[in-house]
Amino acid sequence: MSIEWVNRAVDDLRAWGQEKDVEVDVDEVRLLCDYASDYLEVNELGDFRPGTFEELLLEIYPRKVIAPPESAGETVAAARTLVEFLVDTGEIGAKTADRIRVALDEIEPEMPAALADTSKFGMAKSIFSAIDADSLDLADPLAVQRAVDELDGLDEDACDCPGCAPLPAVRLASPSEIAHAVREVPLLRDAHQLVMWMTEGGRTATVKKALRVKDAREAERELGVGRPGLAWRLALDLGLVRLDGTAVLLEEGFVPLESRDEEDLLDLWAATVEFLIEAPVEITGNEAVDESVYAVHDLLYRLQVPVPPDSVGEYLRELAVGERVEGVDEALERLVYTGTVHHVDGGVALTPHGLWGLRELYLEIGLEPPIAADLAEGDASGLVSGLITSGLPAEVAEGDIDRWLAQRTPEQAAAELLGAVVGAPAEMRGIAVTIVDRLPAEAESAVTHCLDDPELRPHAIHWLASRGLPAPALTQDELLWVSVDMLALALPAAQIDPDGFAENMAVSGPPPHLIEDMWRVEHPDVVEVLELLGNTLPDKITAKAARKAAFKARSRSIR
Known part of the structure; x- marks a missing residue:
């Protein structure tokens, strides 16, 4: 992230502080200069203006920096030190400095609220903020910030592995469902089809093992292969075909995709996902996406909700340190061809087999991604606590609730749910009451029984009254409490x-x-x-x- 002028400026600032006997927060000033350079086109110290500090402290810092609101004063103080350095060294004039000082006076009371405003958080900061920092064993605020910068791709030496952050629990489709879906993956179908076409036609590869341009065009035209070059590279990687010089031969024991058994399909798909994530090949043709294929998939795995293409683009822009990222929609459409993602509700999400395949990759590199328990199979207490702690996507959680209710009569469901949260915290009680609110009047007996419990009584009164059933009137105190x-x-x-x-x-x-x-x-x-x-x-x-x-x-x- 740091470039030459920033390094020189920090060295000069450190020397200036020693000469003037001024305490300088070098790390904070470096961060100011780095972000000004990366996001605000500040190419030298003399480029700092009042608007620069407004953007930095009220927009860039809240989006990028994990810092408590009470730290705003320290950051503003570092900014003021930088201004005095700029004036003293002749980088800015006295009038400009006065305007910056006025701006900092206005910024200081606003900055704590900006740091606390989660709506301002960038994608990477939002993800990191949702993770328990203790799991990363980061001992100080600067270490935390370095970890955020690594996630954002700001550190050139940042590791490309999934990191230390704990992975969320996921619900996997059954092996048979995954195997069935794998048979329909366009890229895998094309790879098998292309291999048969190449070998049966006696076609040859180039000396560099690539598909000949003429053959690629014919395969696209005659077979309808969507991405011949990618399908060919995958076929080689999976061992569907072997080369004898430039001659193309079917690998011994080759089995057509439609004839493979379930275990073989799962192994084939795990190898395909590993190829897509790790192989240095063009996956979509969009450089920003292809260089961050893992990051995109990891993002979708962690969020477990459809992510709009614009948000993916914003995330990629952060990973690329402010570089312009274009054509994300088209790139994601091409990624759909690989079978790992699909379009859902205006966004993209991992397919069930994409989720399974990425989890297999995590296991391969030594991580232990948890599997979410089936909440429909537990008791009422397990259902309620699981809905709070599992982090399941809404549609999965809704399915668990529906299946749990389907196994019980309305009266049984209400009795179990309400009984499980007697004396429980408000969040658990609220979840149970919300589910009970779905039940029909047949649950009346179980709900009426809760009129004797002071915490459940207001909820029970509301439930009964809303269905026109006999119920006492809510007192003012009960109305306030509920x-x-x-x-x-x-x-x-x-x-x-x-x-x-x-x-x-x-x-x-x-x-x-x-x-x-x-x-x-x-x-x-x-x-x-x-x-x-x-x-x-x-x-x-x-x-x-x-x-x-x-x-x-x-x-x-x-x-």
Whole structure:
């Protein structure tokens, strides 16, 4: 990341600090200069302007740097030191320095909120922030930042391996389902078809073992082979064919794709994924994608949700240290041809066999990617806790819930779910109540039984009343309690996506007069809920009411 002018500037700054007896945070200033060079076209010290620092500290730092909000003061202080150095050495004039100082005065109170705003996080920072840093055994903030930079591709010596970050649990398709899908992979079909066509036609390879241009064109035209060059390289790598000089011969024991058994197909596919990830060949024709094939697949494996092409492009841009990345949509379409990814809901995701194949690659290099348990096979407690901790994609979790419910009558399901969360934290209770809310009136007896439990009672009243069944009226205290309880369920998601939470609250959140009284509720999460509302609600009056209520709730607990 560092270039010559940055190295010289840091050396000069260090010498200047010693001469002037000024304490200089060299690491922080280097980071300022590096990011200014990489993202803001600052090519020398004299290029720094007020707008440079605004972009750096309020946009680039929040997107790239993992740092607590309270560290903003240290960064701004380093920026001020840099300004004094620039003035003293004649790199900038006095008027420019004055404008920068004014800008830094305005930036300083805003920067903590910018560092805490998860909506500003770049893709790589978001992924790293979701990982337990303790698992990386990083002892200091600078080490953490270096790890983020490596993930972003900012360190030229960064390792290309998956890293130390723990992999999420995944749900795999059955071997028979994977084998069936492998038979339909276009690239594998083309590789087998091309081998038969080459050998039966007595065609030859080049002295460099490549497919002849003429043969590639004919294969594309006559056979409909999508990417002849890639299919040929794969055929050689998989040992489907061997060469005697330039003569092309079927490998002994060659078996057509459609005739292979399940075990053979799984082995073939594992080798194919390894080829696509590790072989130095052109996979899509897009340099940025081809140089980051592993990174793209690893990203999709970790997120387990469809990722829009624009977001993939942003991630690749970060890996390429700010270089322009174009043609990602077309490259991903070509990647679909390989069978590892597919289009889903406006984005791309790993195919079930792509997920399986990437996990096999992880195992091959010594990692132990966990398998998510089938939540439908457990009891109510296992279902609820699994939905919280497994990190399963929504569609997989929904399938588990549906299959779990299908094995029980509505009354049995409600009794088990509600019984499992008596005295449990709000998040577990909220998950159980949300599932019970799907059940029809046949669950009435089990829900009515919960009217005797003070924490479940408000939820039970709401469930019964919404179905027109006999139910006592909610008291004001119960209404307040259930409001806090359901908001407590939203805390984890709100911390990840505060903007989305704010939008939902703007449409269906509690009114100001209800929020004002929430501080009275005897709920363990009331302070955290009110602080969240105070920091995220778009309506200033309602947000202020939440902050006042949070203060009262904290004061009450102190007394």
